[in-house]
Amino acid sequence: MRTKSILSEAKQIERAVTLIQLGARLQVLESETDLSYERLLRLYKEVAGKSPSKGQLPFSTDWFMTWQPNIHASLFLNIHEYLNKAVELDDIDLVIKAYRLYLEQVRSQGLEPQLSITRAWRLVKFIDNGMLSMTRCSKCGGHFVTHPHEIAKHFVCGLCNPPARAGKGKSGGLQVH
Numbered sequence: 001m002r003t004k005s006i007l008s009e010a011k012q013i014e015r016a017v018t019l020i021q022l023g024a025r026l027q028v029l030e031s032e033t034d035l036s037y038e039r040l041l042r043l044y045k046e047v048a049g050k051s052p053s054k055g056q057l058p059f060s061t062d063w064f065m066t067w068q069p070n071i072h073a074s075l076f077l078n079i080h081e082y083l084n085k086a087v088e089l090d091d092i093d094l095v096i097k098a099y100r101l102y103l104e105q106v107r108s109q110g111l112e113p114q115l116s117i118t119r120a121w122r123l124v125k126f127i128d129n130g131m132l133s134m135t136r137c138s139k140c141g142g143h144f145v146t147h148p149h150e151i152a153k154h155f156v157c158g159l160c161n162p163p164a165r166a167g168k169g170k171s172g173g174l175q176v177h
């Protein structure tokens with residue numbers, strides 16, 4: 001049992017460090033590891049080289065509904081859903097893996113990531129508790145983050161129907177399927 005608990009702790013620390021490196025807020029670490037607040041705080045300062053930012057986590061689903069964030073959130077969630085079916089991982093490790101792939105994909109297209117790891121983590125929670133959902137676009141067939149009970153027959157995604165002010169090219173090339 002002793003060996004097991006040491007291994008488990010090592011894993012928790014590794015997870016926490018990874019999350020800090022990806023820019024996660026302290027609340028994410030508190031929620032996803034069993035490490036004490038004091039240890040997490042110390043770890044955070046050591047890894048990030050600064051104190052964690054204070055203040056509330058973003059709790060609203062609104063951000064995910066705005067145009068560009070919605071495309072980024074949808075891309076992340078598609079990767080997450082795919083991995084969820086393909087590999088056996090703990091929930092938080094799945095978020096980490098999907099988030100890394102999201103970053104890779106966005107950066108490979110010369111775009112700035114819009115979705116933080118903290119928001120990606122919250123997004124999965126919103127999906128799990130039914131506050132947000134995924135709906136298939138009636139035009140392109142891609143799956144996008146929407147409010148629950150969106151009527152699929154009439155749903156058109158932000159890529160097929162960008163707002164006039166969005167112009168062209170900004171999200172260009174991002175494929176969400």
Ligand SMILES: [Zn+2]
Nearest residue numbers: 137140157160
């Ligand atoms: Zn579409």
